[in-house]
Amino acid sequence: GENVEQHPSTLSVQEGDSAVIKCTYSDSASNYFPWYKQELGKGPQLIIDIRSNVGEKKDQRIAVTLNKTAKHFSLHITETQPEDSAVYFCAASRRSYKLIFGSGTRLLVRP
């Protein structure tokens, strides 16, 4: 069945450094890839998304890249700040309401 693998499960970086989280999907028909951020005690929030006809998308310090051939996509956070500390989930879907989530990455930004 459909599956999304996410790595690493935990990531610790120094404030100001970059962080990269990678996801691989199994369903080649997947064409929508959102990223959600879950802060402690809160529900996940959409931070950025990308469609399969786009290779890269940026929004200030965050960017997402997509490699359809390899079936993987990545979240890049530059100039990390302590408030970036959270759990990040990638997800994939193919023209439907149903998102298949990765298992999450706990990002810790050390001051």
Added chain:
Amino acid sequence: DAMVIQNPRYQVTQFGKPVTLSCSQTLNHNVMYWYQQKSSQAPKLLFHYYDKDFNNEADTPDNFQSRRPNTSFCFLDIRSPGLGDAAMYLCATSRDHGWMEKLFFGSGTQLSVL
């Protein structure tokens, strides 16, 4: 302003004792979802309502039921909780039922089964 509200934040129940989790939304969205999230795992869709139409995922156990009495409220009923049902339960909404719809999540209810 809270837009998707889940109550309670923490719920403790006994093995086999029915429990109900609640979710309300102020967004007037058509779709409401229930996800189950076990520790260190991905959120897993249990079912969703598109307006009044109930849509169950194929692998959702019969032990889980849902009710949506009106647009604003949705309930998750676990008829006979087992130890394996201990998890975070996330409610989410979306404006419509299509591709690329943004999900708005509540803060979740952490369910413990003793």
